[in-house]
Amino acid sequence: KQEVTQIPAALSVPEGENLVLNCSFTDSAIYNLQWFRQDPGKGLTSLLLIQSSQREQTSGRLNASLDKSSGRSTLYIAASQPGDSATYLCAVRGSQGGSEKLVFGKGMKLTVNP
Amino acid sequence: NAGVTQTPKFRILKIGQSMTLQCAQDMNHNYMYWYRQDPGMGLKLIYYSVGAGITDKGEVPNGYNVSRSTTEDFPLRLELAAPSQTSVYFCASSSSGTSGVEQYFGPGTRLTVT
Numbered sequence: 693k694q695e696v697t698q699i700p701a702a703l704s705v706p707e708g709e710n711l712v713l714n715c716s717f718t719d720s721a722i723y724n725l726q727w728f729r730q731d732p733g734k735g736l737t738s739l740l741l742i743q744s745s746q747r748e749q750t751s752g753r754l755n756a757s758l759d760k761s762s763g764r765s766t767l768y769i770a771a772s773q774p775g776d777s778a779t780y781l782c783a784v785r786g787s788q789g790g791s792e793k794l795v796f797g798k799g800m801k802l803t804v805n806p
Numbered sequence: 807n808a809g810v811t812q813t814p815k816f817r818i819l820k821i822g823q824s825m826t827l828q829c830a831q832d833m834n835h836n837y838m839y840w841y842r843q844d845p846g847m848g849l850k851l852i853y854y855s856v857g858a859g860i861t862d863k864g865e866v867p868n869g870y871n872v873s874r875s876t877t878e879d880f881p882l883r884l885e886l887a888a889p890s891q892t893s894v895y896f897c898a899s900s901s902s903g904t905s906g907v908e909q910y911f912g913p914g915t916r917l918t919v920t
Contacts, residue, residue: 726908728911736849783848793851793854794839799848
């Protein structure tokens with residue numbers, strides 16, 4: 693059974709720091725891995741999607757990497773801003789039975805202080 | 807495009823009552839999903855559909871029912887509401903089941919059963 697872990701559960705940093713958010717998963721048979729942002733009381737916004745054949749994806753100040761063999765992904769946020777404060781979730785989509793579903797981590801709550 | 811829309815935004819139910827959570831998408835997506843998110847937890851899949859007339863159970867289907875009569879709509883039915891169904895419910899959609907396709911999420915319905 694696929695399990696997704698995000699550690700730490702919360703992080704508080706001063707503005708301007710470069711950040712690395714970690715995500716690990718137990719089964720390397722995945723179609724893709726997706727990073728989401730969730731603001732309080734809101735839905736999920738997709739940030740980046742990495743297919744299993746890819747090593748990384750970039751969007752603006754965000755860069756996500758994928759190491760399928762070790763079951764890890766990182767989301768790198770450059771020059772963090774208070775507007776980056778939110779909960780970040782990663783989710784993997786399996787490539788075997790039940791491949792339609794995403795398996796989510798519990799998320800990491802990020803606070804960027806001015 | 808409105809994307810994925812959900813109604814209502816909030817609802818309070820008494821134990822034993824029933825209700826239907828509405829979900830609609832205007833992106834002509836074949837795949838639709840229902841997730842629930844409990845406090846401090848990731849999302850868990852309740853039901854999903856790969857096209858009109860086709861539905862299947864996810865990880866936590868007990869106490870729920872779905873139907874998919876059109877491509878656009880995917881309602882979730884709660885019968886005999888229980889306190890354990892207090893949660894935030896998210897509907898999502900994607901264009902297909904292939905690896906490069908993102909899931910798009912609605913804003914959620916916050917349900918309290920007392």
